[in-house]
Amino acid sequence: MIQFREPIDEKRRDELLDAIAKKIKQYGLAVPAIFFLEMNKPFSYIGGQAMHFFAPVVGVFFETFEDYAYFFDDRQNVELLIQRIEAIAMEEEEEKRQRKALKETSRKRKAEASMLDDALKMEPDGKAPDNGGN
Template sequence: MNDSIKHAFALGEKENFNPNEKQILIVDKVCREVVKRHLAMPAILLLETFRPLNYIGSQVMHFFQPIISAVLTVDGYTDFTELLEQRGSVDYFCERIRDIEEEGQKSSIVDR
């Protein structure tokens, strides 16, 4: 019995996380906006705080998709929700925010 339901609620390993091209573009766009607005630290804190709930959040986003599609365009919405379903997505977001922030700091040092 235990073997049959062992992986019933498995979300996958974060080491196997591999975003597709659309998801990479979406994450980069979001992370660049976060860094541009100087919200890197609050964003990382928020992501780390809600890490256990990222899958549930993606399911809520799927639930509201019909309503949102009536109001907004949903070009990247589905890709974004599918990205959040994966376990390594929070780590990926935090990494990209840190990388983009470091790029900005290096370019500001060079500009001086």
């Protein structure tokens, strides 16, 4: 007798959300993924049903295939996925801004240290020391 899997619970749904969103971030496809998901959100149920249709064959190769089919059955899950991708993209942008600010601060400190070294090398009258023609 054929046994059907139960629909996914919230914990499993969140695991799938994280897995999909992290893969999208890993490949740098946040914007195209959001665009694609928004555009095809009305068809998510049909896609989920098509995945259920192919699950007996594809499920042999991919154990979690039917979980993804249940995931895409609900349009709300697609909206949650879009929100998760946007949140991850915002976190990544914030990290980039922080790294840029840190780099700028480091560059300013180096410039200030260089100016201080030059000032310490100057003679009391404000002129740079003569290096003997070099």
